[in-house]
Amino acid sequence: MRSSKIIRTIAQKLFPFIVLFGFYLISHGHLSPGGGFQGGVVLGTAIILLALSHSIEQTEKKFKSRWLNMLEKLGILTLIFLGFLGIFLGYSFLGNFLPLGNPGQIASGGLMLLLNIAIGIKVAAGVSVIFYALVRYRGEI
Amino acid sequence: MFKEMKKAFFIIIILAMTILFILSVDIEYGNPKNLDVANYYIEQGLYDTGAINLVAAIYLGYRAYDTLMETIVLFVAVAGVVFCLRGKR
Numbered sequence: 001m002r003s004s005k006i007i008r009t010i011a012q013k014l015f016p017f018i019v020l021f022g023f024y025l026i027s028h029g030h031l032s033p034g035g036g037f038q039g040g041v042v043l044g045t046a047i048i049l050l051a052l053s054h055s056i057e058q059t060e061k062k063f064k065s066r067w068l069n070m071l072e073k074l075g076i077l078t079l080i081f082l083g084f085l086g087i088f089l090g091y092s093f094l095g096n097f098l099p100l101g102n103p104g105q106i107a108s109g110g111l112m113l114l115l116n117i118a119i120g121i122k123v124a125a126g127v128s129v130i131f132y133a134l135v136r137y138r139g140e141i
Numbered sequence: 142m143f144k145e146m147k148k149a150f151f152i153i154i155i156l157a158m159t160i161l162f163i164l165s166v167d168i169e170y171g172n173p174k175n176l177d178v179a180n181y182y183i184e185q186g187l188y189d190t191g192a193i194n195l196v197a198a199i200y201l202g203y204r205a206y207d208t209l210m211e212t213i214v215l216f217v218a219v220a221g222v223v224f225c226l227r228g229k230r
Binding site: 031032075080093100110111115122130137 | 208212215218
């Protein structure tokens with residue numbers, strides 16, 4: 001089924017802003033409300049919006065299912081790798097081995113930014129992988 | 142029939158003992174006097190973790206294990222959905 005031209009145009013114009021908002025939520029997770037989970041869900045919603053307004057085939061050409069699967073595993077492996085890196089550098093598991101920095105700046109919080117980015121990538125890929133699996137099970141949107 | 146009744150009887154006994162044990166332990170949850178941990182987080186959270194968002198300071202600093210396991214839960218959920226819906230077109 002094909003959506004109307006208005007919906008397709010609006011979704012296409014809105015897509016970059018939703019992605020930008022998702023990246024903002026992820027990268028400012030330690031400064032303002034938000035974080036990896038919420039930002040990841042916003043990023044996944046952007047892909048779902050594109051798939052609902054356009055067809056699923058067009059969206060799968062841009063965001064391939066294989067790459068999203070790989071990104072999900074990459075996110076969780078990055079999280080565990082960062083945890084073990086703390087052990088190798090002489091701290092506890094998932095301990096903070098980066099300098100804390102000035103409070104309120106984007107570089108403060110040490111490891112938190114990297115953890116948020118890994119969680120965000122993982123959640124975004126996971127939500128869209130679930131959506132792709134459900135659409136494939138049904139055969140259409 | 143008899144076996145199942147025996148099993149149900151044992152389960153009921155174990156549940157009742159668990160509930161009695163929980164009720165007998167004298168911990169006052171939500172008592173305003175027992176706020177030491179919360180006060181510690183509020184006072185020392187910024188200096189320990191360097192994040193001005195206290196929620197992030199707790200879920201990525203003090204309780205990062207919880208966040209890691211939550212992420213693994215989502216991973217298992219995605220794996221289960223993909224496994225259950227495989228091969229259908």
